[in-house]
Amino acid sequence: MSILYDEGQQAIAREARRVLDARVDKARLLSLLERTGEFDQSFWKTAIEQGWTALALPEAHGGLGLGLVELGIVAQATGAATAGAPFLTTNYGASEALLMTEDAATEAHWLPMLAAGEAIGTIAISEGNEPLPHSIAVKYADGALIGTKPAVTAGLQADFAVVLAADGSKPILALAELRNVTRTPIDSFDNSRNYADLTFAATPATLLAEGNAALCIAREALTRMAVVAAHEQLGGAEALMFLARDYANERKAFGQPIGAFQSVKHRITELYGLVEIARANCIHAAAKLGHDDFLIAAAAARLSATEAYDTAARDCIQIHGGAGVTWDSGLHLHMRRARSLAIECGNMFGWEDVLAVELIGAAA
C-alpha cells in the first residue's frame, strides 16, 4: 500500500514549510552547536503553537487524532529546516509506547501534557551501541530502576522516559520521571539534540509491560520513531538537493554555470534519485503502520533516507566548493544532522540487519 497525500495533508505540508521558512534562523542554529544543554526555544514554541505536539495523539487526550503520515509530513519540514530540537520525534516514541501498553492511568496523566506542549517525553531503550540491546544492563527491582542508559535523545530536557530494563532475566518497560535522575550531557557534534546519559539510582518507575510484550513494544516504538526520523532525513536531503541545484545554476566558472558541467549536473540528478526513492519508501512506511510488514517498510525507509541525507550532505558541500566548507555557510548543520538522525532510532548497520533478517525469513 502506498498513498497520495490528500488535500488536508498537502495543506499541512505547505503550512509547516511556510512557518518554518519564515522563522528558521541559521545564526541561532549555529550558535547552538557550541552550547550543550540548550535547544531552539523559538522552534519549540512554534511547534506547540502550530499544534504539531498534538498532531498524532488521540482526541481523547487532547490530541488532533491524526497519525504517522501527518507527523511524517511535519517532520519533512523540520528536517529541511534542521530544526533545533528533537522533541516531536521523542514525544511520538514515548506516547506510542504508552498507547501500546494500554496503561490508562499513565496515558491520562502524560498524553494531555504532551499534546499541550507542557511536557517532553523520550524513550530510553538502547545500550552500548545496540539500538535494541541483546542483554539489558539497566535493572528493575522493587518498583525502581538502577543503571545507565547512554546518549538518550532529548535526555537533558525530557520530563519522563519509557525505559527498557531487566527484572531478573525478564525484560520490562517502565515509565520513569526524570526529575531526580542524573543527566550527564554529551557534548555532541549536533548539540541541540540534547543527548544525555541517564543514570538511574533506585529511581521509582511505573511498570508498563513485561516479558515478550515489553520487547515487542520497545521495538515497535523505536520503529515508529524511526519512520518519523526517516521523514526528517528526507526533508533534509531534499533541501540540500535544491540548495545544490540553485547554487549550480547561479555560480559560474570557465564561462558557464557549473551546473552545465555533467560532473556537477549528474551528481545533483543522482541526488534527485536518492531523494525520490527515500520519499516513496517513507510514504509507504507511514501508510503501513499497523500492518504485518510495517517493520520491513520502516527499515527500507530508514536505509534509503539515511543514504539520501548522508549523500546529499557530502555532495551538496562538494558542489559548493570552498563556499560550502565555511562555518557560516551552515551546510555543516545538515551534515551533522544527517549523521545524528542516522544514529538516533537505530543506526544504518542495525537497520540493514533488521531488514535482512525479515527478508531472509520471509523468503524461507
Add this chain to the structure above:
Amino acid sequence: MSDLDAYRLKARAWLESMKPTFGKHACHGLPEDEHLAMGRRYQSAKFDAGYAGITWDPAVGGQGLSPLHKMVFEEEEMPFAMPSGYFGVSLGISVPVVMRFAEDRTWARERGIAALRGEEIWCQLFSEPSGGSDLAGLRTKAEPDGNGWKLNGQKLWTTYAQHSDYGVIIARNDPTVAKHKGLTFFWLDMKSPGVTVRPFRLAAGDAHVNEVFFDDVKLTDGQRLSPVGGGFGTAIATLAIERYSASDPAGFGPPLDLFIALAKDCMIGGRPAIEDGRIRSVIARIHSLRAGLESINTRAMLAMAAGMEPGPEGALNKLVSVRSRQKLSELAIDLMANLGLGWDRDGWLKDDWVASWLSAPTMRIAGGADEMLLNTIAERILGLPQDHRPDKGVPFNEIPV
C-alpha cells in the same frame, strides 16, 4: 473489489490458461522462426481475447480502456515469459504513429488490425551509425524525386527489422538548416527495392537488432507522415506515445527472492553465504531501492486512477532498476563462483543471472542511455542548464565532423 482488480484477476486467469501453449517452457529452446510463429499465434490469441490494443480505439480493433488497464495486463504478463517481444515497438510506437498521422485512414485502420493480430510487424528506423542519443544528428537523406522521395543512407540498432513488413523512418531532407529543422518523417514498405536488412549479434549472443541500408529507395509523397522539415516534432510525439508502460523494479532481471534463495545454497569461507554480512547488506540495499521504485509506481497508478498526471519521478525507473539488475547479476554470478560459469543461450532474463548480466549493458543504452536520462531529469525536472552544444543553431552541413 475495484474494476481494475477484477480486470487483473481475469487477465491472470487468461494468462494461466495460455501458459501451457505459449509460456516459458513451451518456448524454451525454439529456433527463431518457430519462436516468431509462436509469437504470432500468441498475439492472435491476445487479439481474440481482447488483450491486444488495450488502450486503442475500438474502431481500429482496440479495447478503448485506460493506460492503467494496459499496465495491469503488462504486469501480469511479465512473469509468464510469453513470446510478445516481437510486437513491442510495432504496437507501442510505429503503428500508433501511422494511425495518427497517415492520410489514408482506411489503409491505416487495416494496418492497425493486422498488426494487433500479429500478422504484420512494424519497426522504427531512428538510430544511425553516427549517433543514437543525438537523434537529430542523423544522416540518412530523403531527396525529392519526381512527385515523391528517394532515400539513401543507413540505420542501425533497428529492433526486429528482419521480421518487419513496414517501418517508420526519419530522414534528412535539408542539410542547409539547423539539424532539428531539416528532418521529415515517412513510413515505408520494408520489401521495397533498395532496402537491405542485415541482423547483427549483440554481446549476449542474440540478434534482434539490425543494420538497414537504403539505396535509392523510392517513396511516394503519400508516405510522408510529417510536414516537410517537421519530422523531429513527429519523432518526439512518437516517443511520447509509449509514456505509460509497465515498469519492473527488478529492471526486467531476476527478483531479489532468487538472490536470497541462491545465497541460502552457497557457502563463503566455510559458512553459509546467507549469514555473511556483505550478502545481507546487498539484500537490504537492493530491497530498499526496489521497494522505493515499487512505491513510485504504485503512486503513479493511483494518480492516474484519480485522473491526475503521475509525478515526474517515474523517469527514474529505467535508470535505477537496470543499474541494480546489472550489479545484482554480477554479484549472483560471483556468489555461484565455479558453478556460475555456464551459459544457457536461451536463458530467460527474469530467472537466469548470466542472461540478465550479459544483456544488462544493452538495457542501459537502449531507449535512452543512462547519461541521456540523467540529462533529461536534470534539465526538465530540476531546471539545470543544458550541456554546451557547439552544433546548436548551426546549419547541419556546417557542423564539423
